[in-house]
Amino acid sequence: MDVTLFGTTLTLDETAVSVSPDELRRQVADYESGERQAFEMDLHRPAGFTGAVMEAMAEIPYGETRTYGQLAASLDTAPVAVGQACGRNPLPLVVPCHRVVGADSLGGYSAGGDDGLALKRRLLDHERANR
Template sequence: MTYAPNVAEDDLRRLHERLAARAAAEGLLDVAYRTVDSPVGPLLLARTPAGLVRVAFGVQDHDAVLTTLAATVSPRILEAPGRLDHVARELEEYFAGRRTTFDVPLDLQLLRGFRRDVVLHLPDIAYGRTASYAQVASLAGSPRAVRAVGTACALNPLPVVLPCHRVVRSDGSPGQYAGGPAAKLTLLDLETRRVDAA
């Protein structure tokens, strides 16, 4: 027979917060994460000391994303919601229509080569506007690399913050999206309604 102490949930939360704070203070926390609710479903947010490193939609399987982060960034990963309060606040402001760009520091270590070039040009697409995959390929300096732009957008580790949802097909149709087609349409609609209302 095992003994399970009766520990209040508030006590567990406080102990976890103390563990996260001590790990951070002693340089043992390389990746902090939390989840937030949003109009496009639950979002996983992860950051390193350098900045936000990953945003993932629920359909991307948060456990699998955390496993990948542990393998590619560091196994020293811990749920530490307080370390992502500023990111959560900016996302909340974005979804409420009070923010059109993000000011959080970013850690781009998951991006390399042409994918990095593409993703860094995504904020050039104005809030409430769209650009075609071909236009983004030109912005990134490789006008013929339309398919590679699609791949870069699909693998963007920081969706919403680096707005790959603003990249659409040449005919104006939405195209694919890591968060699913409904999430892409929701984000586009949220932005265009606010721009049209202004």
Template sequence: MGLEPRSGYQALVEAPFPEPHCLLGIRVADRSLIGIDYLFSQEKPLAPRTSLAALVVKQLQGYFADPGYRFHLPIQVRGTPFQRRVWAALREIPPGKTRTYGALAAALESSPRAVGNACRANPLPLVVPCHRVVSVSGLGGYDGRTAGRNISIKRWLLDHEAA
């Protein structure tokens, strides 16, 4: 996501994806989770620096151990009113289920492209599960990409949830 490892992170957590190697950079502020970034670097995990970061790490571990796990974290998302509507709708998609960009767009009276753009701007992947939105003809994109390591992560997440 363009951020240098350790810049502003309160924790760096190793993700369990077999490929690619990835850390999750956890950002908190004002007693809320404000960001989770995929970091593709050779950095080592960083122990949580705050009690909230420790809670985020614990809940991420809960999700990786149990795909039906539901996050209960204080979050703060910055985005347009439309993006926030999309992100709220994403949180309603249960683990193990998917929605197409088109179906979500129809429910929000929008376009599939607008929904995809909101998913791309999601600052809290996993907690706001944009990986559960797929194309009518396949996986679609993830984190603004349609191939490579990001799609490998999306595929792993959906397999993990048995969607």
């Protein structure tokens, strides 16, 4: 399902969460308005490496970041593999892949299409301002 966040369309896999599409949209709207810092729903993570990376991303606190290298070290893998798993995240925003950055750059962001990196920067700025 598509949701609009800060003027950018974001695709979320509503089959990977335990809440209705309407509830998911409501929680995204609450996040955008600064009223929500965490999403309240059960997630259905894929098995294997992508699921492990999603779990690690979910542990990054609101308003903070970790590098691809830091996550890779905690998972005993390579930063590139972490970046690829971030790109497979079916629930960007809900599982905060925007909080994973490069050692000296924003890194990438597969959500938001052509506006992905601008959206990533906006999400990080939003969280820092609303801590």
